[in-house]
Amino acid sequence: MSDAAGASWTYCPRCATPLVKRHEAGALRLACPACEFVHWDNPLPVIAALIEYEGKVLLARNRAWSNGMFGLVTGFLERDETPQAGVAREVKEETGLKVESTALIGVYEFMRKNEVIMAYHAISSGTIELGEELADVRLVAPERLRPWPMGTGYAVADWLAARGLPYKFIELPLIEATAGASS
Ligand SMILES: [Zn+2]
Numbered sequence: 001m002s003d004a005a006g007a008s009w010t011y012c013p014r015c016a017t018p019l020v021k022r023h024e025a026g027a028l029r030l031a032c033p034a035c036e037f038v039h040w041d042n043p044l045p046v047i048a049a050l051i052e053y054e055g056k057v058l059l060a061r062n063r064a065w066s067n068g069m070f071g072l073v074t075g076f077l078e079r080d081e082t083p084q085a086g087v088a089r090e091v092k093e094e095t096g097l098k099v100e101s102t103a104l105i106g107v108y109e110f111m112r113k114n115e116v117i118m119a120y121h122a123i124s125s126g127t128i129e130l131g132e133e134l135a136d137v138r139l140v141a142p143e144r145l146r147p148w149p150m151g152t153g154y155a156v157a158d159w160l161a162a163r164g165l166p167y168k169f170i171e172l173p174l175i176e177a178t179a180g181a182s183s
Pocket of ligand 1: 012014015017033035037
């Protein structure tokens with residue numbers, strides 16, 4: 001679903017002419033030789049939620065991830081949705097929890113998927129009910145969190161640092177996906 005990179009595009013979405021590669025505005029891009037269409041291939045924003053629930057941080061394992069991997073809840077924004085509303089929606093959909101407040105942790109590159117991550121601290125309440133994208137969740141005390149050195153892991157590290165909590169990045173290998181990308 002998250003084919004923001006559009007690397008597999010073959011035909012112009014406007015006129016169905018086969019796309020060609022050509023230089024446009026300083027980069028080699030897929031463009032249409034018959035009309036004005038250019039596939040700009042700009043990064044897609046993704047929201048991530050560091051969910052605080054009953055004093056612990058909720059880490060989620062996406063169904064599409066291999067066993068043992070847990071990360072933040074992530075997703076794409078809908079049209080006409082603010083990042084904060086998107087966080088609240090994704091948290092509700094995937095964990096059943098109600099977001100009481102959101103605060104921006106930071107914005108992070110995720111070039112591997114041509115995405116930009118906007119990470120929020122989301123204080124949440126309610127009862128955990130897993131949505132269809134998640135296989136499992138784990139509640140971890142903040143002082144026991146181990147961030148991962150990529151994508152949303154940097155948001156976890158910054159969140160811990162802002163609380164004066166020492167941390168050490170876990171070792172890779174680790175494949176991180178964004179939750180919305182599994183469908
Ligand atoms: Zn065209």
